[in-house]
Amino acid sequence: MNAKYILAGLMTAGIAAWMASGSVIVAGSAQEATPRPPAERADANAAAFRVRTRKISAEDRGRTLTMRGRTRADALVNVAAETTARIAERPVERGWEVAAGDVLCELDKGVRAAQLARANAEMEKAQLEFDAATKLRGRGFESQTRVATTKAALDAAQASVAEAKEELARTTILAPISGVVQEPLGEIGATLGVGGICATILDADPIIVTGQVSERDIAAIDFGASAPVDLVTGESVTGTINYVSATADADTRTFTVELSVPNPDHALRDGVTAEAHIPLATVRAHRLSPGVLTLDDRGRIGVRTVDEENRVAFMPVKIAMQDTAGFWVTGLPDTVTIITVGQEYVIEGQTVDPVAESDDV
CATH class of the missing domain: 2.40.420.20 (conserved putative lor/sdh protein from methanococcus maripaludis s2 fold)
Structure with a gap:
C-alpha cells in the first residue's frame, strides 16, 4: 500500500510540473501555450x-441611346377626283415612279368642252355690249345705269368661263408630288365620284424612322443630330433627327422621335423594323x-x-x-x-x- 501511495504522489507531482511548464506535446511537437498578456489580446481584437x-x-x-421603331414614307397621298366622270385613260401602273405634274388619270370630258365654248361666246357678247354702252355713255346717249348693267353681265360671263375652264381641267388628274404609284388605283371605265381615288402615291424620299423615347432620356436628344440606323432587312444608313415631340403619350409616357434618312433610289421600304443609335451628350x-x-x-x-x-x-x-x-x-x-x-x-x-x-x- 505504501508503494501505491508513493506512485500516485509521483504522478501527481509530474502532472503539476508539466502544467507549470506551459509546454504541450501535440503529435510529437512542442508548441508554446503560454497565454498572451491581457493588454496584448485587447490590441489584437482592436486591429482594423x-x-x-x-x-x-x-x-x-460618350453615350448612345438605342431607339427601336420602324420606317415610314415621308408622304402617302390618295389622289382623288374633284368631279364626277368615267376614267377614260390611266397612263400609270402600280410601282411606276412619277414626278409632280404627271398625268395619273384622264376622265371623260363629256359636254364640258361645249360648256366652255358656250361660256366664251356669252363672254364675248357681254364684252361687246359693255363696250358699246361705254362709248354711248361718253357721247351722252346712254345712262350710267345701262353701263353698270352691261358691266355686271360681263363679269358674270367671265366667271362662267373661269368655272367652265376649271371643270374641264378637273378631268385631267395630275400627281401632286413625286413618288411611286401604289394601290388603290382606279380602273379604266370605272366612274369616279367626287373624292373617288384615281391613284395613290408613296413618297419615300426621304424615308422616316420613327420611334419612342422614355421621359428619362428625352432631354438628352439633340435636334439635328446624326445617328446610325440598322434595318432588320440588313441595310445600315445614317439619319438626322428632324422631329422631337413636345408632348408625351398619355399611356406610355414616351415621346415620339423621328429621323430623316435620304432615299433617292427608293431602296428603303416603308414599314420596316429599325434601330437608331442616337448619340447623347458626353458625361x-x-x-x-x-x-x-x-x-x-x-x-x-x-x-x-x-x-x-x-x-x-x-x-x-x-x-x-x-x-x-x-x-x-x-x-x-x-x-x-x-x-x-x-x-x-x-x-x-x-x-x-x-x-x-x-x-x-
Whole structure:
C-alpha cells in the first residue's frame, strides 16, 4: 500500500510540473501555450479590418441611346377626283415612279368642252355690249345705269368661263408630288365620284424612322443630330433627327422621335423594323464591376469608399450606361478609392486597413 501511495504522489507531482511548464506535446511537437498578456489580446481584437481597394478616375464617356421603331414614307397621298366622270385613260401602273405634274388619270370630258365654248361666246357678247354702252355713255346717249348693267353681265360671263375652264381641267388628274404609284388605283371605265381615288402615291424620299423615347432620356436628344440606323432587312444608313415631340403619350409616357434618312433610289421600304443609335451628350463617369456595387440602409445603390484617414464612406451612384466590361456610373468624385473586397463587412465611419489591389495582401 505504501508503494501505491508513493506512485500516485509521483504522478501527481509530474502532472503539476508539466502544467507549470506551459509546454504541450501535440503529435510529437512542442508548441508554446503560454497565454498572451491581457493588454496584448485587447490590441489584437482592436486591429482594423483589412479590405482590398482600388483607386479609380473618371473618364469622358460618350453615350448612345438605342431607339427601336420602324420606317415610314415621308408622304402617302390618295389622289382623288374633284368631279364626277368615267376614267377614260390611266397612263400609270402600280410601282411606276412619277414626278409632280404627271398625268395619273384622264376622265371623260363629256359636254364640258361645249360648256366652255358656250361660256366664251356669252363672254364675248357681254364684252361687246359693255363696250358699246361705254362709248354711248361718253357721247351722252346712254345712262350710267345701262353701263353698270352691261358691266355686271360681263363679269358674270367671265366667271362662267373661269368655272367652265376649271371643270374641264378637273378631268385631267395630275400627281401632286413625286413618288411611286401604289394601290388603290382606279380602273379604266370605272366612274369616279367626287373624292373617288384615281391613284395613290408613296413618297419615300426621304424615308422616316420613327420611334419612342422614355421621359428619362428625352432631354438628352439633340435636334439635328446624326445617328446610325440598322434595318432588320440588313441595310445600315445614317439619319438626322428632324422631329422631337413636345408632348408625351398619355399611356406610355414616351415621346415620339423621328429621323430623316435620304432615299433617292427608293431602296428603303416603308414599314420596316429599325434601330437608331442616337448619340447623347458626353458625361464624366467611372467604370465599375457589378461586384463592387452595394446597397445602403435606405436601399440606394452605390459603392463604399475609403478616405485619406482610412475611414469608410458610402457614396450613391447613378448607372449611366452598361457595356461588356461592367457599368459606367456617375455621382462619384473625379478620383476616388473604392473598396473592391470586403465592402459588405464594414460600415460607414469605420476605420479599416486598406490594401491596394497592386499590393501584396
